[in-house]
Amino acid sequence: MVSLGFFLSALAGPALALTEADPSASTAAAARPNIVIVLADDLDTHSLTRMVNLGLMPQLKAKVIDAGTTFNNSFVTTSWCCPSRATLLTGLYSHNHKVLTNSRPLGGVHRFDDSSSLATWLQRGGYRTGLVGKYFNNYGSDNDPATPVDDPGYVPPGWNDWQGLMDDAVDGLRAFSMYNYTINDNGRLVKHGTAVADYQTDVIARRAQQFIVESDALNDARPFFLLVGPTAPHLEQPRPVMTGCADSNWSESIRPAPRHVGTLPAGVQLPQPANFNEPDVRDKPGWFQQVPSLTTRDVACLKRQYRDRLTSLRAVDDLVGRLIDTLQARAELANTVFIFTSDNGFFYGNHRLTDKILGYEESIRVPLYIRAPGFQRQVTPRTALNNDLAPTVAAFAGITPGLTVDGRSLLPVMRNRWEANWRKRFLVEYLGTIETHTVPPKVPFSAVRTTELSRATPPHQFYVQWHDGLGSHEFYNLPTDRYQVASQHNNPNWASVRNMLAGWVSEFRNCRSGGCQKLENQ
Numbered sequence: 001m002v003s004l005g006f007f008l009s010a011l012a013g014p015a016l017a018l019t020e021a022d023p024s025a026s027t028a029a030a031a032r033p034n035i036v037i038v039l040a041d042d043l044d045t046h047s048l049t050r051m052v053n054l055g056l057m058p059q060l061k062a063k064v065i066d067a068g069t070t071f072n073n074s075f076v077t078t079s080w081c082c083p084s085r086a087t088l089l090t091g092l093y094s095h096n097h098k099v100l101t102n103s104r105p106l107g108g109v110h111r112f113d114d115s116s117s118l119a120t121w122l123q124r125g126g127y128r129t130g131l132v133g134k135y136f137n138n139y140g141s142d143n144d145p146a147t148p149v150d151d152p153g154y155v156p157p158g159w160n161d162w163q164g165l166m167d168d169a170v171d172g173l174r175a176f177s178m179y180n181y182t183i184n185d186n187g188r189l190v191k192h193g194t195a196v197a198d199y200q201t202d203v204i205a206r207r208a209q210q211f212i213v214e215s216d217a218l219n220d221a222r223p224f225f226l227l228v229g230p231t232a233p234h235l236e237q238p239r240p241v242m243t244g245c246a247d248s249n250w251s252e253s254i255r256p257a258p259r260h261v262g263t264l265p266a267g268v269q270l271p272q273p274a275n276f277n278e279p280d281v282r283d284k285p286g287w288f289q290q291v292p293s294l295t296t297r298d299v300a301c302l303k304r305q306y307r308d309r310l311t312s313l314r315a316v317d318d319l320v321g322r323l324i325d326t327l328q329a330r331a332e333l334a335n336t337v338f339i340f341t342s343d344n345g346f347f348y349g350n351h352r353l354t355d356k357i358l359g360y361e362e363s364i365r366v367p368l369y370i371r372a373p374g375f376q377r378q379v380t381p382r383t384a385l386n387n388d389l390a391p392t393v394a395a396f397a398g399i400t401p402g403l404t405v406d407g408r409s410l411l412p413v414m415r416n417r418w419e420a421n422w423r424k425r426f427l428v429e430y431l432g433t434i435e436t437h438t439v440p441p442k443v444p445f446s447a448v449r450t451t452e453l454s455r456a457t458p459p460h461q462f463y464v465q466w467h468d469g470l471g472s473h474e475f476y477n478l479p480t481d482r483y484q485v486a487s488q489h490n491n492p493n494w495a496s497v498r499n500m501l502a503g504w505v506s507e508f509r510n511c512r513s514g515g516c517q518k519l520e521n522q
Contacts, residue, residue: 044363075428116402212224232313239251285468347363359429
């Protein structure tokens, strides 16, 4: 195989009818399909939906959304980069895969057991596997030369072709910079500079495209699996500070591709829903009440950040179009499963917050679209989790996961053959360290979110227990409090429901080896 380096210098909406194409055609097309996952970084559902509705993501809209399954209720179970990515690669809740944060000692690339992952399962199952873009935070950091993963040239097991962005690399470059970054090209470090052609999302697109071209050129009948990880719309690191915003929590931004600068319509302004800069947070824990309100300058800076983040998505749309077009040109599209999703959501001043981590809706809701052979356009309200991606890919590939996963294949939902025991609730958790001085505060928690199929309790409720040593908790009935601005944890009218959900939290916190699925179904 020729090296790539050679070639490169809201709550549920209404459900539509779920329709599968002719079964015989589906069976033929679905035999050992190629699988491509595009995993955006920090992309919340609202931002993407807005861009799509404005016609500013035409490639994604026409070639994935209009040709595939939209999951209106798609969530991550830990809303932070590394825990979420580990869940994608294992199908496990974070308390089971043990990647709890983004850095040592409880998280980052060093915490991930890469000996058994979606990549190793597929490779053993006969797939040619490739990664292009972001892997985990601190990959290539060289913090401990005695640890194999800290070797700058380290390529994790399971990957036939590796194009991983280096983070905290030995040369000081970061994975989150749109320019001046390093890619590990199958063990060879390749630096990119400041030229227009070095814009990171575009480089990732070209490298991912070449993986498809090379896979086809091999002509060895192997299907391929490709994980593509653009860092957009994640804020850049080292972080460009917007003029006049140095003293704001919203000082940082991301540079859009040069061709897209100034293309976002002037009318696309920062949304300010009922929980924006929440004026009264007395329903929140005491430590949360210390989060300051946004100042006039904060709001002005956040408006600029919001527009930059949305504009950066236009290059991600180009990436999607480039990959779909390459698959089409190589006669591979008809036998390719194409998945588009994100590792977590994002706060734009909701509850006074930036970033993610906490279990509120803006943080845990993510887009999920799956275009697959034999399926037509459809929309479903059935709840999907990032826990489900690994078992879903395994089901498409016809392999058995190498771990007892907590998630489940989404194929029954896509075929409209889901059973009454589809999940009725799920766990949301963050089990890292306490940092109440950050925005948002990093305080460990365990929560239960009920679904549209919930039994015994009304659907769409959220109950959280904060592991702050104070017994803090919150409870929201989302149909009447969509933006989670008035916790009902002290309302006696909700006592029985709240106590029931507290019981579910206690059981979920310790679920293992298939037990999590049972708790979701009961």
